[in-house]
Structures are given as structure tokens and as C-alpha cells.
Amino acid sequence: MSNTTLRSPNPWRASSKPQARKLGQLKKHESRWAFLFISPFFLMFLVFGLAPVLFSTYIAFFSWDPLGDTKFIGIDNFTYLVNDSRFWQATGNTFSIWAFSTFPQMILALFLASVLRNPKLRAPIFWRTLLLIPNITSVLAVAIVFGQLFGRDFGMINVVLGFMGFQHIDFVSNPLAGHIAIATMITWRWVGYNALIFLAAMIAIPNELYESAELDGASRWQQFRYVTLPGLRNTITFVIIVGTIGGLQVFAEPLTLSGNFNGGDSRQFSTLTLFLFEQMFVEQKYGYAAAIGIAITFIVLIISLINFLLTRRIASEGSK
């Protein structure tokens, strides 16, 4: 991986053996082959990645009707966006769902990973495999089954609440309850997957660190706090950033629960992505929808940055 590799006469590694001269034929064309191998990605990215992004930025400055009427309107889409209460409501809903799904999920996944980490655990592969099952289900199927489970009158969750003497909760008309319901679907689908990622990172932490911590008389919690957590710093950042990108794209669950692209009667489930599709396909405002897409991208970038800085700080405090 180092620079010496690149200059080495031997294409495969830095140390050049005498036989390296014989590699002539392979080496001569090596970079040509390499460019040939990586070109499909860049070609495809150019057509289906970069070009659409650039074009999206372009049409965000237009009033763009798919049936033909296009007019340059400068930054009007963006000024309209920041003054559009529907946009802020969608942002609020998205963040509410994101928070309810991310934080409990991280804690539960870390907890599960620590349990699975125990070398004395019986049938470890069995438990790991079971935890991954929800992840193979489609978001739509999850939304359908949980939509029924969260049903107001006959949903299993409300039936159980009723047996325990509580009132039924309307997970559709009550925004907060609905956000928690959607967050539950997301958590159900991802918590096992993330537990496995944390588990892999935990196993990679050298045992000596735990041993010396134990010699220093660290409790199990202290070991977790001062050895495990800093060791997982990058992994946690990674998981949260990936989860955030996914979280900002949430739309199948709210669409199924509300049954409408507007996200329900009081737009209580209108997420950013759902709002984008509403503008694109229901209202046919491509320019405005493109502006929403750009706003989503900015939010992703800002959150990724905050995540990155925050986990850095927490971890560096932990390692003091």
C-alpha cells in the first residue's frame, strides 16, 4: 500500500526478488489492464451518477414541468423551499423518526454485541444468524406487517396494551406514536445487522487492553467505557453515518402507514423523501423536487460532519 509498492519493479509487492525481471510481460501492461478494469465503474458513474446529479442541480433553478414548460427562475425554488412549512414539517418528521430509531438502536446493538462477544456463549453462530433474519425482509413487507401490528383497533400491540389496562393508541393519527412505530420498523430491520458490525469490531480489539484494564481494577462498565467504546469509535461513526443516509431516505414505511404521498391528513408522516416524491409525481414540479433533493444532500453532509466530530470528541475523552 505504501508508495514504495508503486515504484517497485515487482508489481505484487515491495521487496524485489531476483526473479522480478521475468515479470516483464505482466508488468508492461499492468496499468493498462488496471484502467480497463476500473473503467466500467467510472463509465457507469458518469452516466447514472454524476450526470444526473449535475442535471439535478441545473433543473433546481427552473420551473420544470415534465410536459414541456420550463422556465429559468433563479433561486426561487430554494427561497420557496425555506419558506415552505411543509418542508420544515417533513424535516422535523424525518429527524424525529431518525432520532427514535438511531439512539435506542445503537444502545441495543452495542448491548447485543457485548452479549455475543462472550466466548462462553453457546451456539454463537445460531444467535448471530437469527439476528440477521429481519434484515433480509423488504421494507415494504415490514411496513405491511407492522402496519397491522400497530393497528388502532385490532393490532396486536394495542390488544396487548388493552389487556394490560391501557388505552389503545392510534399510531396513525397521533404523530409522536406514529413516528415511534416507524422507528420500531427501522430498528427491527437493522438492529441485528448493526450488532454484528459492532461484534466484529469488538472482536478486533486486542485482548491485552482488557487484561491490563482488569489488572488496573476496572469494572466491567469501565472496561466497556474506556476500552470497548474508544475501540469502536470509527465503527460507531460509520454505522451512524450509514444509518443517517438511510434514515433520510425513509419513505416506504410512512407511505404505507399513511397510505398517501402527502403523509397523512395532517402530513404527520411526510418525510423529506416522501415530500420529494409528492412534488415530483403528484404535483409534477420537477424543479422544486430537485431543490428538495439538494436540501437532503446538504443535510446528509452536515450530519455526517457533526457525527464525525462528535464521535471523535467522545472517544478522545474516553481514552484520556
Added chain:
Amino acid sequence: MTLQATRAPKLFGSRKSLKKKVSPLSYLLLIFMAFVSIFPFYWMFVVASSGSDEISKIPPSIVPGPRFLKVMADVYAAVPFNQALINTLIVGVSVAVAQVFFCGLAGFAFAKLNFKGRRVLILVIIGTMMLPSQLGIIPMFILMGNLGWIDTLYALIVPALITAFGVFWMRQIIDSQVPNELLEAASLDGAGVLRTFTRIVFPVIRSSALVLGLFSFLGSWNDFLWPLLVLQTPANFTVQVAINQLKGSYTLDYALNMGGAFMATAPLLLLFIFVGKRLVGGVMDGAVKG
């Protein structure tokens, strides 16, 4: 295979000095999580086989009823489910095979070949993963229209033939699993670059490549947003779009919808029985090195 055998013990962790017993509470948590993981699948089947009336009473029936075949027939009457299965398989298999091949070649180049800009370009590839897909979705839709791919499976297959994630994944796998000595030996034998990849590299990474293929297949099977946008006639629907079609405009027939959801999920559950362990290994492998 031998590589895996030597790696396996590490995956279990071997902390001899810490003689922690597994508390019953840990097992209780795992059993609870296992129940939570399985229950929704079971519930899909219960509702689908009981009919909506049975479900709309208190307490609801919690054991399967006798009507699953009837619900299946209803699903078949409402949407061309077999056609949707075939479409989904066409898309899933094409995407999986293409990703293993193209991402494998690109990953090989990034892991083992020397060329100018190697380090910058892999960073570019990682950077592209940060872009949310919504950003380009409108131009993509327009582009599909211009290509004449709206309402065709091309719209689902072609943009997914090669992904940044796949390239990065294959790079990590080839970097960690293919020893340089093996490649040196190959080149001493006079094998060219392409031959080295197909005859030497690929057999070593076959098992991990399969995991990438499986994840691509699952991803394309479960993809909902993009197919929903580009597919229009029922004959071209994928499974997800087809079962979405079961939602009525005014009322939701739970038995019908859960039947559809179950039928869309059962093949994956069946597949999971055979490949679940591999997928777990794949998730964990990707995590350590990523």
C-alpha cells in the same frame, strides 16, 4: 478454505484470562430478540391464513387458520405474481452476476495492480457512496425516458450493474485474502493479468464474492422505490411493486396484503436457511476491514 479455518477461532474471541460466565439474563435477551425477529414472519402467515374477520376480533387468533391457499389464489387473481417472480429473478440474477464480475475486476485493480491515481480514485469511489440517491432521481427518470427504458427491466438492471460499495468491498476482500506470493507465482508461470484474475484470484475469493452476489440479489429483490417509479404495466412488475398493488384505494384487506408480503418474503427465508451463515460472515468481514 484453509484460510477460513485458521481465521475461525479468532471470530469467537479467546479471552482466557476473563472467565466471564454467560448470565441467564444474556440468554433471556437473546431469546427475546430471536422471538422478536421471527414473530413478524409468523404473524404474516397467521393473518394471511386466518382471513380478515378472524383478525378483527379480540383476542385475535394467534395460530394459523385454514385459508392460506384461498388468500394465495386471491393474490394471484389480483396481480400476475408468477410473472413478477420471474421479473424479479431476471433482475436479481443479472445484477448479482454483473456486480461480482465488474466489481471483482475493479476491486482486483485497486487491491493488487499498480497504476497512476490508484489511491485518489478509490477515495473518489468511497466518496460517491455518500451521495443520497434522491439527489439524481429526477434526471435518472428523465434519462430512462430518453433511453426508452421506462416500464422495462433495463431501468432496474443497467444502473445497478456495478456499484461503489461492490468495488470497495471486493478491494477489501482481495487485499486481505489473496497473498501476493500467489500472484507472483502466477506471473512466473507466465499468466497474464486477466488469466491471473480468473484462474488465481477468483477461486480464492469465491466464497466472499458469493456473499456480495447474495447481498446484491437481496437488495434488488427488496428494492421498492425505483421499481415503483419506472414500472407501469403489471406484466413488468417486480414482486415488491406487485404486492404494493394489493393495497386498495380505500380499505386495506389485511389478509390479502399479508398474504402478498408473505409470498414475497418466503423465497428469501428459504434462501436464508442455506446462506444465512455466509451472510453473517460477510457482514462481519466487511465490518472489520471497512
